[in-house]
Amino acid sequence: MTQIKNIGLFTSGGDAPGMNAAIRAVVRSAIYYNIGVTGIRRGFEGMINGDMFPMGIKSVSNIIQRGGTILKTARSEKFKTVAGRKAAYGQLVKNNIDALIAIGGDGTFRGAKEFNQEFDIPIIGLPGTIDNDLCGTDFTIGYDTAINTVINAVDKIRDTAESHNRLFIVEVMGRDSGLIALRTGIAAGAETIMIPEGNTDIQALFDRLENGRPDKTSKIIMLAENGKVGDAFEVGRLVKERFPNHDTRVSILGHIQRGGSPTCMDRVLASRTGVAAVEALIAGKKNVMVGLVHNQIAFTPFENATKHVTELDPDFLKIVEMLSI
Ligand code: F6P
Numbered sequence: 001m002t003q004i005k006n007i008g009l010f011t012s013g014g015d016a017p018g019m020n021a022a023i024r025a026v027v028r029s030a031i032y033y034n035i036g037v038t039g040i041r042r043g044f045e046g047m048i049n050g051d052m053f054p055m056g057i058k059s060v061s062n063i064i065q066r067g068g069t070i071l072k073t074a075r076s077e078k079f080k081t082v083a084g085r086k087a088a089y090g091q092l093v094k095n096n097i098d099a100l101i102a103i104g105g106d107g108t109f110r111g112a113k114e115f116n117q118e119f120d121i122p123i124i125g126l127p128g129t130i131d132n133d134l135c136g137t138d139f140t141i142g143y144d145t146a147i148n149t150v151i152n153a154v155d156k157i158r159d160t161a162e163s164h165n166r167l168f169i170v171e172v173m174g175r176d177s178g179l180i181a182l183r184t185g186i187a188a189g190a191e192t193i194m195i196p197e198g199n200t201d202i203q204a205l206f207d208r209l210e211n212g213r214p215d216k217t218s219k220i221i222m223l224a225e226n227g228k229v230g231d232a233f234e235v236g237r238l239v240k241e242r243f244p245n246h247d248t249r250v251s252i253l254g255h256i257q258r259g260g261s262p263t264c265m266d267r268v269l270a271s272r273t274g275v276a277a278v279e280a281l282i283a284g285k286k287n288v289m290v291g292l293v294h295n296q297i298a299f300t301p302f303e304n305a306t307k308h309v310t311e312l313d314p315d316f317l318k319i320v321e322m323l324s325i
Pocket of ligand 1 (some may be wrong): 174176
């Protein structure tokens, strides 16, 4: 058992729905165990600038249902420098912070690992990203809300596609991962899915469109950003060129995928992992991300958590193919 007195808590990288539920869980469970919490605004950037404040029970009232992050977030360039990290550590000492809980994605955990190696401060991570691209957890906080936002949007797009007999290329987020596109493609009844991890080149898409049922009145192609063929406009251009008779449109969903009230799944995931993070620090754990694997709390070293998931379940792609006949 380690005697932790004051946890520094921050969110970093892209915001994700459920981050506030995680903040609430950390603050409330720390107070439950008589540990103080200092909120750090704007992630590593705020740490460097000493932008910190004590968090009490009421500071997290009425936030479990809110998207975004009350602690604000940033992607810090300064923290990538030795001088930046030294300044950040100086601020932690000044504010009597003896452990950290970081809510974020792979960039956050890479920074956290380096920081611990240099200054030996215990850090626990919570997986907060819509991309679901971390190892050591079945789902990340924000992913479920984001995919539900996507299918709501695509259902609306489908109304227009169906009314006009149109083909839509819908681009979704995911940085280098197709996990948002994969799941939402199934749920929205997409014709095909184009993801960075898959082998859908433009010819495969053309074949799919050519050999598809001719009486189909609407078609949705689900495209993950950063794919091999190009962005949605490029894919749209190629499709128009090859199939001039298709009434083709492009829709890029963008940052609407990151906002909004978190789903029940995300709130529960955030609450469970938030409590587990505090208990992990008390138990003397460090440099691990808390996740849920097969619905059980699991701890994964930062260096393993940040290994990108490159192999997707081939059954998922097969399901799309089988069901879009
Ligand atoms: O990591 C979350 C994410 O939304 C990615 O899906 C996307 O590629 C990226 O962030 C966009 O970042 P920004 O909001 O900084 O443009």
